[in-house]
Amino acid sequence: MIGIFDSGIGGLTVVRAIMDELPGYDIIYFGDTARTPYGTKSSKTVIEYSLQNTEFLIRQGAKMIVMACNTASSVATDALKQNFNLPIFEVITPAVQRSLKETKKSVIGVIGTRATISSGIYEKKIKEQSPDARVYSAACPLLVPLVEEGWLTKPETRMIVKKYLHPLKTRQIDTLILGCTHYPLLKQIIQHKIGQRVRIISSSTAVAEQIRGFLSSSSEIDQQLSKTGLSEFFVSDITPQFEKTAKSVIRQPIHLNHVGL
Numbered sequence: 001m002i003g004i005f006d007s008g009i010g011g012l013t014v015v016r017a018i019m020d021e022l023p024g025y026d027i028i029y030f031g032d033t034a035r036t037p038y039g040t041k042s043s044k045t046v047i048e049y050s051l052q053n054t055e056f057l058i059r060q061g062a063k064m065i066v067m068a069c070n071t072a073s074s075v076a077t078d079a080l081k082q083n084f085n086l087p088i089f090e091v092i093t094p095a096v097q098r099s100l101k102e103t104k105k106s107v108i109g110v111i112g113t114r115a116t117i118s119s120g121i122y123e124k125k126i127k128e129q130s131p132d133a134r135v136y137s138a139a140c141p142l143l144v145p146l147v148e149e150g151w152l153t154k155p156e157t158r159m160i161v162k163k164y165l166h167p168l169k170t171r172q173i174d175t176l177i178l179g180c181t182h183y184p185l186l187k188q189i190i191q192h193k194i195g196q197r198v199r200i201i202s203s204s205t206a207v208a209e210q211i212r213g214f215l216s217s218s219s220e221i222d223q224q225l226s227k228t229g230l231s232e233f234f235v236s237d238i239t240p241q242f243e244k245t246a247k248s249v250i251r252q253p254i255h256l257n258h259v260g261l
């Protein structure tokens with residue numbers, strides 16, 4: 001099984017992308033809805049939660065882990081790789097690679113949670129591969145609660161997105177990385193506010209494509225992954241709002257199991 005985790009709804013955009021890229025692969029998802037959001041917490045806490053989430057997924061039979069959360073990917077990747085001996089995927093590197101392929105002027109914008117943006121990880125990884133690139137980042141702390149609340153098309157959400165994107169728009173970015181897995185749910189509004197000429201890169205689809213590429217060249221690992229079309233969803237807190245949003249993201253009926261870590 002492919003084990004995937006996030007603080008809540010956002011990781012489901014990664015689940016959906018993996019289902020599209022790798023149909024039939026068994027998936028187990030954990031959304032840490034009791035402890036969301038991660039983006040406002042300290043690195044120490046996010047690392048601790050990420051280790052617990054991974055342990056849970058491995059106990060359930062995961063043979064590969066996808067950190068479907070930019071915040072966890074920014075601060076907890078090394079800790080996970082040191083503690084667990086199985087393939088671990090983070091969402092930042094694939095989004096960086098994709099943005100460098102797409103940008104024409106090497107002027108890249110990044111939006112994410114406070115924790116992701118203040119880690120500076122996107123800028124660091126972009127500059128490692130393209131030292132002359134200009135990177136402009138903006139933390140958008142209100143977007144995760146708006147998505148969790150299901151306010152995907154409200155005028156208030158549009159107004160907030162516009163305000164957050166304004167500084168990036170004035171820098172004339174040509175590519176914008178959605179550095180939070182919640183943000184693909186606001187893609188239409190974001191595209192509208194940043195302008196149709198800006199290429200939007202989603203870390204959710206970028207990681208799914210990277211995993212497909214990896215599995216096609218790593219047959220030993222691919223063979224360890226069961227492929228019966230099963231998908232299981234666990235969350236640390238269930239609310240009717242989460243259930244409703246989850247179904248619309250996955251675009252199929254899903255059953256949520258409650259688990260306390």
Ligand code: DGL
Binds near residue numbers: 007037038071072144
């Ligand atoms: N969806 C996550 C991310 O990509 C976490 C958001 C949060 O919990 O603050 O950063």
